[in-house]
Amino acid sequence: MRRRRIYEGKAKVLFEGPEPGTLVQYFKDDATAFNAQKKGVITGKGVLNNRISEYLMLKLEEVGVPTHFVRRLNMREQLIREVEIIPIEVVVRNVAAGSLAQRFKLEEGTRLPRSIVEYYLKNDELGDPLVTEEHITAFGWAATQDIDDMLQLALRVNDFLSGLFLGVGLKLVDFKVEFGRLWEDEQMRIVLADEISPDSCRIWDVQTNEKLDKDRFRRDLGNVEQAYQEVARRLGVLPEAGPMDLKGPKAMQ
Known part of the structure; x- marks a missing residue:
């Protein structure tokens, strides 16, 4: 079928x-x-x-x-x-890497003072631009309560996965998550959607800082x-x- x-x-x-x-x-x-x-x-x-x-x-x-x-x-x-996918990618960063390192001329691998959360609009044509809460609410992509729920869930995901990965010798450098609105009996709640994998996370070996994620593809590192x-x-x-x-x-x- x-x-x-x-x-x-x-x-x-x-x-x-x-x-x-x-x-x-x-x-x-x-x-x-x-x-x-x-x-x-x-x-x-x-x-x-x-x-x-x-x-x-x-x-x-x-x-x-x-x-x-x-x-x-x-x-x-x-x-x-x-x-119903919310068109916002939530990125949580623990260590300077990728676009954040470039933007602020930070040495890649620098531990950030605290976890930084960023929002990007899911739009390939525009190159997934960085947006603020102001943009998100003004253009109606999500309500203030939605953003609060996404932020709290993203930080919980970060806390839990950081510990889980550390237990197997991996460092969670940063990751991207997406959320959706799930409707059940007229009730709506925000849930984690999409995927969590080396496609959407930067994962390094704790001892060697060897990259074990899609950066190997992005940067032609092989293996x-x-x-x-x-x-x-x-x-x-x-x-x-x-x-x-x-x-x-x-x-x-």
């Missing part, structure tokens, strides 16, 4: 779900950087990100962070609740697949069949 495609993004495809109010989220191996100016394929990324995101979403649910995640369906797909596998391995979610499993169906000779 062909499922109806609802939306295709840079790294995932959303299909109509098996029951009302659900979607199937499919993880692709496609990789993009610099607002899709750089494109490539990271073999097995979709399988690894599906596993990593499942694991982290379930852990966050355990500590009371509401998410859109329902369950993993197979190697590359998970069942999620349909939410991209191995970095994603290492994060999955440390979290204990590397698929049992190992890396050979990740290559997808082979063409018959």
Whole structure:
């Protein structure tokens, strides 16, 4: 049975779900950087990100962070609740890296005085610009209460994941999360949506500061697949069949 495609993004495809109010989220191996100016394929990324995101979403649910995640369906797909995505990316930064380091001429790797939260408008055409709460409320992208809820949830995600990663020798440098409005019986609540994976986080080895995330792709550092596998391995979610499993169906000779 062909499922109806609802939306295709840079790294995932959303299909109509098996029951009302659900979607199937499919993880692709496609990789993009610099607002899709750089494109490539990271073999097995979709399988690894599906596993990593499942694991982290379930852990966050355990500590009371509401998410859109329902369950993993197979190697590359998970069942999620349909939410109204708020067009704001919430970025939490613990260590200077990426655009923040460039903007303020900070040495990459400098520990920030405290975690910094930034908001970016989800708009590829505009290059996902940095926005303030004033912009968000003035243009109606989210209400003040929505922003408060997103901020509190993002900080809880940061606290929990920082500790979780540290326990397996990883440093959570920064990450991007998205939120959606979930409607249940006329009640609306803000829940964590999208994914949490090395695509959306900067993750470094605590001892060596080796980058184990999409920066390896952005900066042509090589060993991209191995970095994603290492994060999955440390979290204990590397698929049992190992890396050979990740290559997808082979063409018959």
